[in-house]
Amino acid sequence: MSEPRTLLAIDKVSKNFGRVTAVDGISLDIRENEFFALLGPSGCGKTTLLRMLAGFETPNGGRILLDGRDIAKIPPNKRPVNLMFQSYALFPHMSVRANVSYGLEMERLPANEIRSRVDAILATTELVAFADRKPEQLSGGQKQRVALARALVKRPRLLLLDEPLGALDKKLRGAMQLELKRLQHEVGITFVIVTHDQEESLVMADRMAVLRDGKLLQCDTPHAVYERPADRFVADFIGVMNFVPGKAAADGVLAANGARISGTVPAILSPGAAAVASVRPERIRLFPPPETANRVAGIVEALAYHGLDLQLHVRTALSQKPFLVRVTADAADRRPVTSGDAVELGWDAADVRIFAD
Amino acid sequence: MAPALAWLTALMMVPCALVLALAFFRRGIYGGIEYTFTLENFGLVLDPLYAGIFLNSARIAGTATLIAVVIGYAAAYAIAAAPRRWQPVFLFFAVLPFWSNYLIRTYAWIVLLNREGLITQLLRWFGYTGEPPSMLYTEGAVIAGLVYNYLPFVILACYAPLSRLNPELAEASRDLGASAMTTFRRVILPLTVPGIAAGAVFVFVLSIGNFVTPALLGGGRFQMIGNLVYDQFLTANDWPFGAALAMALIAIMLLVLMAQALAADRAAGRIAEAKADG
Numbered sequence: 001m002s003e004p005r006t007l008l009a010i011d012k013v014s015k016n017f018g019r020v021t022a023v024d025g026i027s028l029d030i031r032e033n034e035f036f037a038l039l040g041p042s043g044c045g046k047t048t049l050l051r052m053l054a055g056f057e058t059p060n061g062g063r064i065l066l067d068g069r070d071i072a073k074i075p076p077n078k079r080p081v082n083l084m085f086q087s088y089a090l091f092p093h094m095s096v097r098a099n100v101s102y103g104l105e106m107e108r109l110p111a112n113e114i115r116s117r118v119d120a121i122l123a124t125t126e127l128v129a130f131a132d133r134k135p136e137q138l139s140g141g142q143k144q145r146v147a148l149a150r151a152l153v154k155r156p157r158l159l160l161l162d163e164p165l166g167a168l169d170k171k172l173r174g175a176m177q178l179e180l181k182r183l184q185h186e187v188g189i190t191f192v193i194v195t196h197d198q199e200e201s202l203v204m205a206d207r208m209a210v211l212r213d214g215k216l217l218q219c220d221t222p223h224a225v226y227e228r229p230a231d232r233f234v235a236d237f238i239g240v241m242n243f244v245p246g247k248a249a250a251d252g253v254l255a256a257n258g259a260r261i262s263g264t265v266p267a268i269l270s271p272g273a274a275a276v277a278s279v280r281p282e283r284i285r286l287f288p289p290p291e292t293a294n295r296v297a298g299i300v301e302a303l304a305y306h307g308l309d310l311q312l313h314v315r316t317a318l319s320q321k322p323f324l325v326r327v328t329a330d331a332a333d334r335r336p337v338t339s340g341d342a343v344e345l346g347w348d349a350a351d352v353r354i355f356a357d
Numbered sequence: 358m359a360p361a362l363a364w365l366t367a368l369m370m371v372p373c374a375l376v377l378a379l380a381f382f383r384r385g386i387y388g389g390i391e392y393t394f395t396l397e398n399f400g401l402v403l404d405p406l407y408a409g410i411f412l413n414s415a416r417i418a419g420t421a422t423l424i425a426v427v428i429g430y431a432a433a434y435a436i437a438a439a440p441r442r443w444q445p446v447f448l449f450f451a452v453l454p455f456w457s458n459y460l461i462r463t464y465a466w467i468v469l470l471n472r473e474g475l476i477t478q479l480l481r482w483f484g485y486t487g488e489p490p491s492m493l494y495t496e497g498a499v500i501a502g503l504v505y506n507y508l509p510f511v512i513l514a515c516y517a518p519l520s521r522l523n524p525e526l527a528e529a530s531r532d533l534g535a536s537a538m539t540t541f542r543r544v545i546l547p548l549t550v551p552g553i554a555a556g557a558v559f560v561f562v563l564s565i566g567n568f569v570t571p572a573l574l575g576g577g578r579f580q581m582i583g584n585l586v587y588d589q590f591l592t593a594n595d596w597p598f599g600a601a602l603a604m605a606l607i608a609i610m611l612l613v614l615m616a617q618a619l620a621a622d623r624a625a626g627r628i629a630e631a632k633a634d635g
Binding site for chain 1: 525526
């Protein structure tokens, strides 16, 4: 594996619509052959950023460099970038084959080359049997594959996908997540996907950027974003997190009830500042050994069995909201608990993240 | 359903049947009708003199249709591209002329095109000193009148499919490498053809049978079938021949409407078939 090369450099890009700032000075590097996710709640600017990459919006400031060339002002039909639309935007009056051929016809390629490339991509996306159908004769998953084939057949430097799985039902979505990843590997094209579904980006992306209110909060691997979220919003948005509000102390957070949550306090938090300690549900143990740094007593309020694990809601004195605890099926079998039981929770100082509140 | 059918029969079918019956009788020597069966009237319709008027009417109606479709489609496109909240306002302005009477609207064109009318005055104001251009009582005036009067139908018929078009389709076409022009030709136009067809049929059918506009703006110099029918009934007093002409006109209109209905049906049928398959 050679050193990853930067394919697309987004350099202090801004976009405003009238007085609304949709994208506010975002800088990002997307590497060659990467599966990159732009993640954020609706209105965070991720779609506007994607539309600037595709050429449907022009930035008010900053540069977008593809292979070192500024493409910010190049029209969409002249960019080696293709977009897979959220609505798929298949041409309803054309067959699957005609939809997929369209982009190659625009490049004025010889008919036999168009034919062989279209055949190849239809085979890759398992659409050969549907080549003569019209879009309205296809299921949601099939339409999604046509939209993908239509964009991929152009062999773009960069493929943009706007909420590609949003229109599919949950079960199909899970299968398509892995399918998309397999395809990306197979065709060797850089994918940038926009999604509001944090689980989707955790599963699929090599790296991800979390956006909020037009600003970039964090850009890293899913593992790093999950384990070391940059701020409270990211911690809350990605996965599930338990929060204990309080005040910053020398080596942790003092909760409202006087209990101390041990953890590493970031340097920017001066003692006494409003802070919040956080811990992931799977890092919490039931009935921890006595040397565990953070321990608290609680009452089990509810529990949900998920097959692989058990999720408990435990009421403690530390926070208003009950703690969410995930216990493996093994651990639950060793020492069963039911609703109403008094339990003790514990977690290590290393598993605590402390943020400004 | 039944009362509507009764009305339709009484007010539409019976008069039509009466006119049709009339066409098979002979004209009396001093006008009036001689009740002996004949096919002569239909033979006369095919006479080069009258067949020529049919062709001329079709040509004028066809020209008006073409112009109305081009202008109407462009207007509908502009309205559909305008911000959503402005679209009803623009549509309101497009159909505003309908609020006044057809005759008054046509007279307004006489005021415009007259030898010393508004257009000539405007030219004079810009310093034109020559002969006033002869615009009224020309074929152009008739076509202008027809286009003006039926344009709103085309705008409404084309606006409906244009406003329903998913804007991402045009973007997808651009994204795949098509220019704006190619996008229009290969994506937008084919998807809005049903609206164009509906609008065009409307203009053609209403224009080919029109007699007010050719009479007022053509000054009687440009006879269309409508005028011919009018003359047979009210001037020449040859009701049977007038009836035969009217029937021929209705037959042409029916053919055009049926062709359009058939095309629309086949388009709808393809979709229904597609849905049944999938």
